[in-house]
Amino acid sequence: MLSKAVRTSETMEPALAFPDQDRTTAEKLAELQKRIGKRPNIVWFLIDDMGWGDPGLYGGGEAVGAATPNMDRLAREGLMLTSTYSQPTCTPTRSAILTGRLPVRTGLTRPILAGDKITKNPWAEEASLPKLLGEVGYATVLCGKWHVGDVEGMRPHDVGFDEFYGFYPASQELSKSLDKRRYPDLVLNPERMQMFHDTGASEALIHGFKGGETTVAQKIESLDDIAEADHTLKEFSVAKIKELAKGGKPFFLEHAFMKVHADNFASREFEGKSASKYPYKDAVVEVDAYIGEMVKALDDAGVLDDTFIFITSDNGPQMDSWPDSGTTPFRGAKGSAWEGGVRVPGIAYWRGMISPGRQSDELFDLMDLFNTSLDLGGALDRIPTDRYIDGIDQTSFLLADGGHSMREKVYIWNEQNFMAMRMYEYKIMTKVVETKSQWLDIDMSTITDVGLAPWVFNLYIDPKEQYPVGHRMNAWLASLAAEMKAHAATFKKYPPKDIGLAQ
Incomplete structure (x- = not known):
């Protein structure tokens, strides 16, 4: 058997065991808690549609016309993960990291x-990370993009966050009714504009509080408003960090950028600041600068040493909007199960707790942030046991010098379709996304069964997934297939939810 993972509960994903690194990490965290008198803060920077190849240390940066000195520095001074996996699109990833569950289980599949x-x-039956952290004394804030439901009961401040300051939809949903050059059949047609408004789509910056008031902080009325949205959000998070640092409670802040999701409109401060001069590249430079400012705010507030930081993207680049799009060295893009759609940057930084200069290609799924954050917050015992949890606690992998990943496998779904599994360096695919025209990875693609046998790739010799090694060059086809069957079996006792997004 190829697998070494151990199942400790029928409701938890099997994990690899490294008792020594768990022990040393627990000692390190206990010493920290004794020193600061509370649990650590948790800060996520979630960038929208940034490609694996956009940050400098991942092969991008200056080499592709958009320097990223802040992300590069944090990667050099922390842990750079090269096999971090998201979901193929944004809503699935955003729900998965807050529930520790595959989107096919929660129904939030697209x-x-x-x-x-x-x-x-779907949130009525889910135990979200901010809800569970709040129960153990954390202040919880989401600033930025949500895109996981805007009706009452599905808003961030309805599902566990103490405070929400941001936008319900993606930036493109806001710009559609304003950009007459790109959407003339909508913007220049009063009847269609009225129909669009009648859908009830949010067109505003929202400020909401748990159990309290929800207000419109700013009506989005121009493309300039969209261009400056991330500046507005950054200013809020900088001020909020100062406030939270004085509050005495540990805090969880998820800062979810609107950029670099198309359509990108350059902020006044950053227009032409990238070497490329293209709006997407200017947006990458802007996002990187804001990460630097918010990390500095943590330092200025005296809490940087007490704060676990994770930087990532919600999926691969959206090639359909090229050249308003990111970079990936892999096959495919947003919307697909190819590496280009789901393999994203992952940077873990914690001054004094994560040794500088670490790099690992061992597996990390963004769902692991759920379990890991609950471990850091002392709330692992609050993980529900009446449903299947796909996330794995990766605390010791991230914090221990030379730590190993507890994750043995990543399962890749595209909406209701099980597409692939990565196990170690092997990728086995049962369905594939076929793009019918270049740059149209979403708008002109199909999902196809692979046929006679699964396609097996060795990502160490073929990272672009161009040539299946199959049974003729791989000894593990039967073992890989057995692991996929075990995954499928978890859905028999814990069936997926259908919330109306099946089509």
Whole structure:
């Protein structure tokens, strides 16, 4: 058997065991808690649609016309993960990191768009990370993009966050009704504009509080408003960090950028600041600068040493909007199960707790942030046991010098379709996304069964997934297939939810 993972509960994903690194990490965290008198802060920087190849240390940066000195520095001074996996699109990833569950289990299998009619509230039955952290004394804030439901009961401040300051939809959903050059058949047609407004799509910056008031902080009325949205969000998070640092509670802040999701409109301060001069590249430079400012705010507030930071993207680059799009060295893009769609940057930084200069290609799924954050917050015992949890606690992998990943496998779904599994360096695919025209990875693609046998790739010799090694060059086809069957079996006892996004 190829697998070494151990199942400790029928409701938890099997994990690899490294008792020594768990022990040393627990000692390190205990010493920290004794020193600061509370649990650590947790800060996520979630960038929208940034490619694996956009940050400098991942092969991008200056080499592709958009320097990223802040992300590069944090990667050099922390842990750079080269096999971090997201979901193929944004809503699935954003729900998965907050529930520790595959989107096919929660029903949040694709982005919720204007006009969608949700048949049930998936959050009513989910235990979100901010809710569980709040129960053990954390202050919880989401600043930025949500895109996981905007009706009452599905908003961030309804599902566990103490405070939300941001936008319900993606930036493109906001710009559609304003950009007459790109959407003339909408913007220049009053009847269609009225129909669009009648869908009830949010067109504003929202400020909401748990159990309290929800207000419109700013009505989005121009493309300039969209261009400056991330500046507005950054200013809020900088001020909020100062406030939270004085509050005495540990805090969880998820800062979710609107950029670099298309359509990108350059902020006044950053227009032409990238070597490329293209709006996407200017947006990368802007996001990188804001990460630097927010990390500095943590330092200025005296809490940087007490704060676990993770930087990532919600999926691969959206090639359909090229050249308003990112960079990946891998096959495929946003919307696909190819590496280009789901393999994203992952940077873990914690001054004094994560040794500088670490790099690892061992597996990390963004769902692991759920379990890991609960471990850091002292709330692992609050993980529900009446449903299947796909996340794995990776605390010791991230914090221990030379730490190993507890994750043996990553399962890749595209909406209701099980597409692939990565196990060590092997990728086995049962379905593939076929792009019918270049740059149209979403708008002109199909999902196809692979046929006679699964396609098996060795990502160490073929990272672009161009040539299956199959049974003729791989000894593990039967073992890989057995692991996929075990994964499928978890859905028999814990069936997936249908909330009306199946089509």
